[in-house]
Amino acid sequence: xxxxxxxxxxxxxxxxxxxxxxxxxxxxxxxxxxxxxxxxxxxxxxxxxxxxxxxxxxxxxxxxxxxxxxxxxxxxxxxxxxxxxxxxxxxxxxxxxxxxxxxxxxxxxxxxxxxxxxxxxxxxxxxxxxxxxxxxxxxxxxxxxxxxxxxxxxxxxxxxxxxxxxxxxxxxxxxxxxxxxxxxxxxxxxxxxxxxxxxxxxxxxxxxxxxxxxxxxxxxxxxxxxxxxxxxxxxxxxxxxxxxxxxxxxxxxxxxxxxxxxxxxxxxxxxxxxxxxxxxxxxxxxxxxxxxxx
Amino acid sequence: xxxxxxxxxxxxxxxxxxxxxxxxxxxxxxxxxxxxxxxxxxxxxxxxxxxxxxxxxxxxxxxxxxxxxxxxxxxxxxxxxxxxxxxxxxxxxxxxxxxxxxxxxxxxxxxxxxxxxxxxxxxxxxxxxxxxxxxxxxxxxxxxxxxxxxxxxxxxxxxxxxxxxxxxxxxxxxxxxxxxxxxxxxxxxxxxxxxxxxxxxxxxxxxxxxxxxxxxxxxxxxxxxxxxxxxxxxxxxxxxxxxxxxxxxxxxxxxxxxxxxxxxxxxxxxxxxxxxxxxxxxxxxxxxxxxxxxxxxxxxxxxxxxxxxxxxxxxxxxxxxxxxxxxxxx
Numbered sequence: 001x002x003x004x005x006x007x008x009x010x011x012x013x014x015x016x017x018x019x020x021x022x023x024x025x026x027x028x029x030x031x032x033x034x035x036x037x038x039x040x041x042x043x044x045x046x047x048x049x050x051x052x053x054x055x056x057x058x059x060x061x062x063x064x065x066x067x068x069x070x071x072x073x074x075x076x077x078x079x080x081x082x083x084x085x086x087x088x089x090x091x092x093x094x095x096x097x098x099x100x101x102x103x104x105x106x107x108x109x110x111x112x113x114x115x116x117x118x119x120x121x122x123x124x125x126x127x128x129x130x131x132x133x134x135x136x137x138x139x140x141x142x143x144x145x146x147x148x149x150x151x152x153x154x155x156x157x158x159x160x161x162x163x164x165x166x167x168x169x170x171x172x173x174x175x176x177x178x179x180x181x182x183x184x185x186x187x188x189x190x191x192x193x194x195x196x197x198x199x200x201x202x203x204x205x206x207x208x209x210x211x212x213x214x215x216x217x218x219x220x221x222x223x224x225x226x227x228x229x230x231x232x233x234x235x236x237x238x239x240x241x242x243x244x245x246x247x248x249x250x251x252x253x254x255x256x257x258x259x260x261x262x263x264x265x266x267x268x269x270x271x272x273x274x275x276x277x278x279x280x281x282x283x284x285x286x287x288x289x290x291x292x293x294x
Numbered sequence: 295x296x297x298x299x300x301x302x303x304x305x306x307x308x309x310x311x312x313x314x315x316x317x318x319x320x321x322x323x324x325x326x327x328x329x330x331x332x333x334x335x336x337x338x339x340x341x342x343x344x345x346x347x348x349x350x351x352x353x354x355x356x357x358x359x360x361x362x363x364x365x366x367x368x369x370x371x372x373x374x375x376x377x378x379x380x381x382x383x384x385x386x387x388x389x390x391x392x393x394x395x396x397x398x399x400x401x402x403x404x405x406x407x408x409x410x411x412x413x414x415x416x417x418x419x420x421x422x423x424x425x426x427x428x429x430x431x432x433x434x435x436x437x438x439x440x441x442x443x444x445x446x447x448x449x450x451x452x453x454x455x456x457x458x459x460x461x462x463x464x465x466x467x468x469x470x471x472x473x474x475x476x477x478x479x480x481x482x483x484x485x486x487x488x489x490x491x492x493x494x495x496x497x498x499x500x501x502x503x504x505x506x507x508x509x510x511x512x513x514x515x516x517x518x519x520x521x522x523x524x525x526x527x528x529x530x531x532x533x534x535x536x537x538x539x540x541x542x543x544x545x546x547x548x549x550x551x552x553x554x555x556x557x558x559x560x561x562x563x564x565x566x567x568x569x570x571x572x573x574x575x576x577x578x579x580x581x582x583x584x585x586x587x588x589x590x591x592x593x594x595x596x597x598x599x600x601x602x603x604x605x606x607x608x609x610x611x612x613x614x615x616x617x618x619x620x621x622x623x624x
Contacts, residue, residue, distance in 0.1 A: 042401050090601060099401045100347045101600050104541070107534055108596025115589035231530060235409040238402060268420065275413035279394050282406065286397040 006264055012143040014260045020149050020218060022256015023156035024050075027211040028233045029240065029248040030160055031204035034167070036242050037180040038200045041091060041102030045109045047230025049205045051223060052079045053212025055117065058128050058221045068131040068213075075213045076206035083205030087198050110227060117223035125220020152214050159210065160249045167245055176200065235278045241291015251289060308549075312455055321447035322519060327559050328458040329516035334539040334551030335465050336508035341537075342546030343469055344501045345481030349533045350391055350407030351509055353414040354384040356528030358510030359517035363433040364423050366518070373436040373444060377457075377514045384510015385503050387414065392502035396495050408530060415528045429524030433517055450519065457515055461508050466548060468504065477501050531589070538592060541599050544606030553607055562588055 028046055035043050043049075056075035060066035066074065086109065094101045134148040167173035178186045179196055187193045212226075219225060240251030255274050263270040281289065315324050333355055340346045362380030365371045371379070395406040418424045425431065435444035444450045468474050476497050479487045488494050517523040526532060535558065543554025561568075569584025584591065599606070605613055 036401075042405065090597065093601060097604075100404065101604070103347070103401065103404060104537065105597060105600040107537075108593045108600060111531075111534070111589045111593030111596060113593075115587055115591075115593055119583065119587050119590065227530070231408055231412045234405040235412075238398070238405055238409065271416040271420075272413045275409050278406070278409055282394045282397050 009143055011261075011264055013146075014264045015257060016145070016149050016153070016260075018257040018260020018263070019153045019253065020256070021259060022253040023153050024211050024215055024229065024252075025233055025236045025256055026160050026249045026252025027156050027207055028229065029236045029252050030163060030245065031207040032233065032237055033242040033245065033248045034163075034176075035201055035204040038176065038183075038197055039087075039091065039102070040095065040099055041106070042099065042234075043201075043204065044103055044106040044230065045086070045113070046106075046204075046208050046233070047226030047228075048110045048113045049079055049083060049226070050208040050212040050215070050229065051117070051226030052082065052113070053209030054128075054216040054221045054225065055121075055212075055223075056209065057213040057216045058126050061128065062126075068217075072210070072213050076209040079209035079212075080202040080206030084198055084202040086205075087201040091201070092194075110230075114223050114227060121223055123222060123224060125222040125225075128216040128221050130217040148217055152218065155214060156211070157253075159207070163207070164245045164249065232274050235274045239274075239278050239281045239288060241288025243288075244290040247288075247290025309459075312459075316448055316451045321451040323559075323563065325447075325451055325454045325519040326516065327556055328454050329512045329519065330536075330539065330559055331552040331555040332458045332461045332515075333509055333512040334536055334543065334555040335462055336505045336512060337536045338540045338545065338547075338551040339465055339468065339508070340501060340505045341540060342550075343474060343481065344477045344498060345484075346498065346502065347404045347537070348395075348407045348502070348505075349404050349530070349537070350395075350409075350411030351506075351536050352528050352530060352532035353387055353391065353411035354506040354509040355513035355516075355532060355536075356418065356523065356525075357387050357414055358384040358513040359523040359527050360418060360424050360430055362514030363430045363517045363523045366436060367430070367433045368423070372440065373438050373518065376436075377511065377518065380514025380517070381507050381511040384513065385507035388503045388506020388510075389499075392499045392506070396498045396502070408533065411528070411533060412530060415525070415530070418525060418528045424523075424525075427525065429522055430517075431522045433521045433523065435518060435521070444518075454515055454519060457511065461511055462552075465508065469548070473497070473500070534596075535592070538596055538599070540606075541604075542595065542606055544609030544612075545604075547606065547608040547612060550606050550608035557607075558592075561591070565591060 028050060032043055032046055035041060035046075053075045056078055057068065057071040060071045060074065061068070090105060090109075091102060094105060130148045134151050137144045137146045138150075139145075167176055175186065175191055175196065179191075179193055183193050215225070236252055236255055237248070239255065240247045242248070255277065258277065259270055259273055262273045269276070333351070337348070337351050340348055358380035361383040362376045365379045366373060366376035391407060391410045394410065395403050398406060419426060423430070435450060437443050438453060442449060442453070444453065476487065476492055479490075479492070480494055480497060484494060513527065516527075539554035539558045540551045541554065542557055543552065544550030565584055565588055566586075569581045572584065573579065573581035603610070
């Protein structure tokens, strides 16, 4: 079977790969948006924390023989705790300053952590095998669906929508949204805003680490995997605008799919297509697809 | 440096030092320093005097280097034309990037410049003439204006020094011009500048293009000096490096970026020696590998500067003398 002169199987598998990448974009841009909303910090280290999640999974398996499923819970907790330390010891002092200092600090953290991992593990990737339960593929008749990739998309969609639900529909989320809108007033109502800020950062970071663990079997675990991704995620954030949670999820997944399709029809452009879309969106709708200019 | 005489003496001493430097130090190393000093000054024109943090300056620096190198090597144009083409390339990329980026404010501006520069990185990675991972090799120095042979390091040094001083003078002139005052007004209070009737976006764009063009000049000159151009110069870490130089020296001070560039380039070069010395003093083996860990050290300096040292070296000195920033003293 063929579509536009491309075998359907190839098209669908690139589409799935696009969705997998899109899941990572969605989870990372979601975390960036939540952190930016409350802390006013663009977390450049987000990619690095994603990398740390993947490395935590790999280290857990190769040194301590802890399996994938345990690490899927454990890695976000460990990396999230690391995030909380960063927030408590460093980021905290910058909230009153210009936004750019938060970006520069997290950029410095990125360089340092990446440098340390590069000096230990080199730049080549470490293989991480797919967990037994998800090995193999399912034949759907019109395509062969690799089980693990389907799991990544499913897991990230579930996580993203739970996050959306918590933030938009629960009392805790209401505090968070109120804190984003007016932290002083929320504090006056007796809510511990600094604690909320710390936990929000920890949560955003844990989300990045979760994405990292999911990514470990799909791509090779390497110290550079995060910083290559984070710049694309920045473009995703500019395209979607950071105002809306659903917006970042949809934009992330959508751009992943577009990137996957570009890889089929015009592979030379696949690395740059997201940036080109960003440029077009900036010309037509500068505030982003879902954004409101403040 | 409040009174004009002191300032003249200061610049005079700096000039004499620069003129004598190649007799004591390796000229190519000094030229590299001069190129980065010009790069950092051009960058500071944006961050320090217009309040725009660009994270895409590697695109102008490396992009210009590639074009200048290709023009001199493959098209055989005279050296000075190659440098001009490189500068124009920087300006052109700056114009396109600026037109897109100034549509958003603050932190979005920074993310857009970073993303567009990354796009250029992929172009440089894939384009046929850049040599991909190997880079563009064997750029000949040629003759300046047809009669000044640049193959001698000493001759080239004075040419590069003249270029750097020219660029620096242009930046200082810009900062003190009415145009520069408007830029400062935009930095301090953009809504007020708008309400006074200034077309803020046009001023920002002009400053962006000027900064990009001068960065292009620095990048082409560096390509000429070293004789090659590689992906390092268009990578996002180069954009980060110039931020660091400016931050270490002092954001929004006139000589700060020069000081920062000299320190960071020296550090990169001497880090191995420093590491060995530290290992000798402290007996910690790990320090011996410090030379391979430049990014760890740059990251560390970044963190320290942002947390505790935001004025930078020159900024701190001026603060000690009771000045909030160099620009207010003029």
